[in-house]
Amino acid sequence: MKSLRKELWFEVPGRRGFINITPQVEASVRESGVKEGLVLVNAMHITASVFINDDESGLHADYEKWLEKLAPHEPTSQYLHNRTGEDNADAHMKRQVMGREVVVAITDGRLDVGPWEQIFYGEFDGGRKKRALIKIIGE
Amino acid sequence: MKSLRKELWFEVPGRRGFINITPQVEASVRESGVKEGLVLVNAMHITASVFINDDESGLHADYEKWLEKLAPHEPTSQYLHNRTGEDNADAHMKRQVMGREVVVAITDGRLDVGPWEQIFYGEFDGGRKKRALIKIIGE
Amino acid sequence: MKSLRKELWFEVPGRRGFINITPQVEASVRESGVKEGLVLVNAMHITASVFINDDESGLHADYEKWLEKLAPHEPTSQYLHNRTGEDNADAHMKRQVMGREVVVAITDGRLDVGPWEQIFYGEFDGGRKKRALIKIIGE
Numbered sequence: 001m002k003s004l005r006k007e008l009w010f011e012v013p014g015r016r017g018f019i020n021i022t023p024q025v026e027a028s029v030r031e032s033g034v035k036e037g038l039v040l041v042n043a044m045h046i047t048a049s050v051f052i053n054d055d056e057s058g059l060h061a062d063y064e065k066w067l068e069k070l071a072p073h074e075p076t077s078q079y080l081h082n083r084t085g086e087d088n089a090d091a092h093m094k095r096q097v098m099g100r101e102v103v104v105a106i107t108d109g110r111l112d113v114g115p116w117e118q119i120f121y122g123e124f125d126g127g128r129k130k131r132a133l134i135k136i137i138g139e
Numbered sequence: 140m141k142s143l144r145k146e147l148w149f150e151v152p153g154r155r156g157f158i159n160i161t162p163q164v165e166a167s168v169r170e171s172g173v174k175e176g177l178v179l180v181n182a183m184h185i186t187a188s189v190f191i192n193d194d195e196s197g198l199h200a201d202y203e204k205w206l207e208k209l210a211p212h213e214p215t216s217q218y219l220h221n222r223t224g225e226d227n228a229d230a231h232m233k234r235q236v237m238g239r240e241v242v243v244a245i246t247d248g249r250l251d252v253g254p255w256e257q258i259f260y261g262e263f264d265g266g267r268k269k270r271a272l273i274k275i276i277g278e
Numbered sequence: 279m280k281s282l283r284k285e286l287w288f289e290v291p292g293r294r295g296f297i298n299i300t301p302q303v304e305a306s307v308r309e310s311g312v313k314e315g316l317v318l319v320n321a322m323h324i325t326a327s328v329f330i331n332d333d334e335s336g337l338h339a340d341y342e343k344w345l346e347k348l349a350p351h352e353p354t355s356q357y358l359h360n361r362t363g364e365d366n367a368d369a370h371m372k373r374q375v376m377g378r379e380v381v382v383a384i385t386d387g388r389l390d391v392g393p394w395e396q397i398f399y400g401e402f403d404g405g406r407k408k409r410a411l412i413k414i415i416g417e
Contacts, residue, residue, distance in 0.1 A: 193359075
């Protein structure tokens with residue numbers, strides 16, 4: 001069994017943002033030499049997400065608006081978590097809706113994804129350095 | 140390490156629907172000959188889902204109503220994504236709530252699931268041919 | 279390839295609750311002897327969740343309130359599923375928001391997680407014995 005581990009680092013300037021990391025995941029799969037296996041990609045932070053969806057800016061703006069409706073940032077005093085000195089309780093909720101991780105098949109040495117599937121790092125509490133993990137296992 | 144890859148094809152006539160794919164996943168596990176391992180089952184489309192829950196028609200009607208409340212289809216003009224000519228922005232949201240994929244354990248050559256766990260393909264933008272992927276690895 | 283399977287049993291006295299199971303998952307990883315691999319942790323029940331987030335009581339109270347807003351328990355008659363004699367339709371929804379499972383990397387014989395990542399069993403229909411599954415594969 002082969003395996004490979006990679007960290008991707010991000011610093012999203014604003015509070016929220018989506019970054020397409022498909023090229024980095026593809027490069028890691030090639031580097032691993034794995035032909036048949038699985039790749040796990042997960043946020044290493046609990047106010048961020050890794051998810052698969054469309055690389056379309058209108059949809060990303062829709063997600064921003066929709067997540068803000070489901071779990072509003074303001075007023076920050078509505079969340080007990082923010083009494084710890086944080087103001088990011090909403091980010092812990094938005095990340096649960098979008099998910100922590102994706103697991104993607106590797107077939108014949110490549111990411112085995114549908115034509116529109118793109119892998120994103122979703123930031124909900126930015127302005128500092130944060131990480132995602134890529135872990136590949138297979139043969 | 141053994142591996143197996145299968146595609147399942149669907150054409151849900153209406154816009155939305157849930158299809159129990161547990162028998163097909165079980166058959167793939169048997170075909171793979173894997174005794175101990177993992178099976179990934181994921182939608183290959185970004186307006187569809189693979190999830191695990193109950194095979195109970197009342198619950199499925201409840202999901203339909205609930206998801207429509209969280210991310211309404213109408214008015215389609217509320218979503219920027221629909222300016223691309225699509226009318227399926229809500230489907231991209233519903234799929235995030237229900238999830239893209241499940242990973243299930245394989246133990247002693249069988250799906251290792253609880254008594255009520257059933258695997259579903261969830262369609263949120265039907266009326267055309269779409270796929271799910273089954274990928275099995277193990278020994 | 280090595281593998282290990284463990285069940286964790288819970289009996290949450292009230293209807294809902296979160297239990298930190300990170301120590302049990304870590305112990306299973308050590309017991310497996312796997313140095314590089316993946317661990318799947320999933321609820322075996324469809325009204326429960328396994329998810330990763332912060333071990334902070336204020337946040338957990340926020341989750342409780344937020345999930346109740348997204349999928350209220352009362353009135354139970356609003357859900358068709360509850361005509362089966364159950365009163366837990368809301369639990370089937372809350373579990374979809376929080377997710378069924380997590381997949382975590384194993385690196386150098388340890389759980390490969392970020393500094394704040396903790397693994398929880400999330401109960402949404404307690405008062406009886408229920409299980410989560412740990413499945414480890416790797417080398």
